[in-house]
Amino acid sequence: MFVKSTMIKKENCYSVKMNDPVQVGFDLLEKHSVDALPVVDGNQYKGIFTWYYAYQAFFRSGKSKEEFLNSTLVSDVVVNQDVYLNINDVYEKALIELNDFPIIAVVEGTEFLGIVTRFDVVNQLQSAFGMHQPGFRITFTSVETQGRIGRLGEIIEKYKEAVISLVTFDETDKLVRRIVLKIQKKDNIERFVKELEKSGFRVLDVSED
CATH class of the missing domain: 3.30.70.260 (ACT domain)
Incomplete structure (x- = not known):
């Protein structure tokens, strides 16, 4: 089985941009009840935005909540810039990469194609x-x-x-x-x-x- 068989296509993904305020990311995470979002500029994959790393950046910043939200961009807290799957990677690779993250991007070159979620991986294992x-x-x-x-x-x-x-x-x-x-x-x-x-x-x- 290949990654493309379980990928959520980019047209169906919620995402943020590098120059978005972190509040935009928080609002999307809360609205759609998800734990992470791909960061995309145009068609280019830039990384992952998560509750965990955004809150970690806040606690380490020494700023008040209001200061942090007003001065921090997604680009300041983005992670996993170099962690992604290719469209023809085998499904087993997704199992390894999703060990510590709720989602992983699927990329061809630098173009963002979609994501694979931990939830989808569990469903596939149940099916297997x-x-x-x-x-x-x-x-x-x-x-x-x-x-x-x-x-x-x-x-x-x-x-x-x-x-x-x-x-x-x-x-x-x-x-x-x-x-x-x-x-x-x-x-x-x-x-x-x-x-x-x-x-x-x-x-x-x-x-x-």
Whole structure:
């Protein structure tokens, strides 16, 4: 999956300019109930404006609230000028970059294209785990040997299961890999699980949601 599949396009983004007073940024953040805004001049990406760094600048300034609001521009508190994603970056990079910020800009060259939000990332993870669809979630482990995923596919085909999601973990473990498989609800779940165990998969948990 690529960043462009989850990006909010610039036409749908709220933004501020470098020469805007910080009050403009505060008003937009409060009005739209968001934690951060991209800073854009024309089509050029300039950074991110956030509650946190604006308030940090205020407390460090030694100014009164009125003085700070009257004398401070967005350009004085902008951050993440050099932190952004490219349109063709893979989705996993967004997970890393959004660890400390609620949004990250998507840029091509210096042109601002849009943003990816932490909220959208969480939604995509929920989708990857099939959390929006009812079914049986089976957690099991497999010895890390060639052909194990292929064998799993054969069992799925044998029982005509409809797969909602399939996620593997422990890519650094050379011996055992955890697998979470979610399938649509059918009345053959016990037979399917027994077939997994018979084929050498160790079933840890079966839950229905």
